[in-house]
Amino acid sequence: MELIDGKKIAEEIKREIARKAAEIIDAEQTPPHLAAILVGNDPASETYIASKEKACRAVGFTSSVYRYPAEISEQQLLEVVDFLNTDEEVHGFIVQLPLPRHIDANKVIERINPAKDVDGFHPVNVGRLALGLPSYVPATPAGIVLLLEKYGIETEGKHCVVLGRSNIVGTPVSLLMSRKAVPGNCTVTLCHSKTTNLAEITRQADILIAAIGQPGFVTGDMVKEGVVVVDVGIHRIEDNSEKGYHITGDVDFKSVAPKSSYITPVPGGVGLMTIVSLLLNTLKAYNREIYS
Ligand SMILES: Nc1nc2c(c(=O)[nH]1)N[C@@H](CN(C=O)c1ccc(C(=O)N[C@@H](CCC(=O)O)C(=O)O)cc1)CN2
DSSP states (O other): OEEOOHHHHHHHHHHHHHHHHHHHHHTTOOOOEEEEEEESOOHHHHHHHHHHHHHHHHHTOEEEEEEEOTTOOHHHHHHHHHHHHHOTTOSEEEEOSOOOTTSOHHHHHHHSOGGGBTTOOSHHHHHHHHHTOSOOOOHHHHHHHHHHHHTTOOOTTOEEEEEOOOTTTHHHHHHHHHSSSSSOOOEEEEEOTTOSSHHHHHTTOSEEEEOSSOTTOBOGGGSOTTEEEEEOOOEEEEOSSSSSEEEEOSBOHHHHGGGEEEEOOSSSSHHHHHHHHHHHHHHHHHTTSSOO
């Protein structure tokens, strides 16, 4: 079993991004700028936003965070999106999810200019991804594909089983794994809460991507020997540690790891690639690589 080291790969890619940002700065150009909208005070979202700001600083990008109380109205939030859509100093921006229940996240995402949608969540970007056209690829799925590539994991002709059909992970990663490219060219089965005989399907997986949102859901009896396991789950479990919690994934590492050829840990796997992929998308936005 080989552990897929998301931290190591993320650091390598960050160094490459930093080199490109240094070239921009040396040429006396304005560096890429990522803006983020944060609504409410969800502790996990606060952590992710802080990590995104820190990552921007580390590679030489600038960033800004637009913070609003949970009570902000949908209309007010749409106006912030309109402002960022037209602010020429902002090359790309994201709306941190989840949003409070009274706000329709789809409506907010649809308002983002697709050319600045570095999360790749806008229907235009999702549609372009489905059609195999250049698009911003959502950060977590892009990070998964990068990890598979960096570890030289063969995907062509393999059976990839994806657990979960969310817009952020399950749906886009199944598009990426089935596209006519490598990594990709897989036969993909997308499983969800209404799938029957789930374990029968997961046992057929050469590559299993778990993004189902339930801690320890995938157990050793659900996988075959030699499977490649990508764990996308991030669950904060309260405990008596100094932090008050520890992080665990959708996979029961203890029973699944011994049967796997490769496996991503949680923490230290896919999560760290999410932020790096966002930086890569921001660089693409800066260079107008997708929309000129
Ligand atoms: N607008 C968006 N909202 C959300 C996204 C997203 O891509 N865009 N994804 C997730 C949260 N997320 C980024 O926003 C994210 C999740 C996890 C990590 C990460 O580094 N995980 C670490 C553990 C970190 C911890 O201690 O909590 C790991 O897995 O090692 C980064 C970003 C939902 N919302």
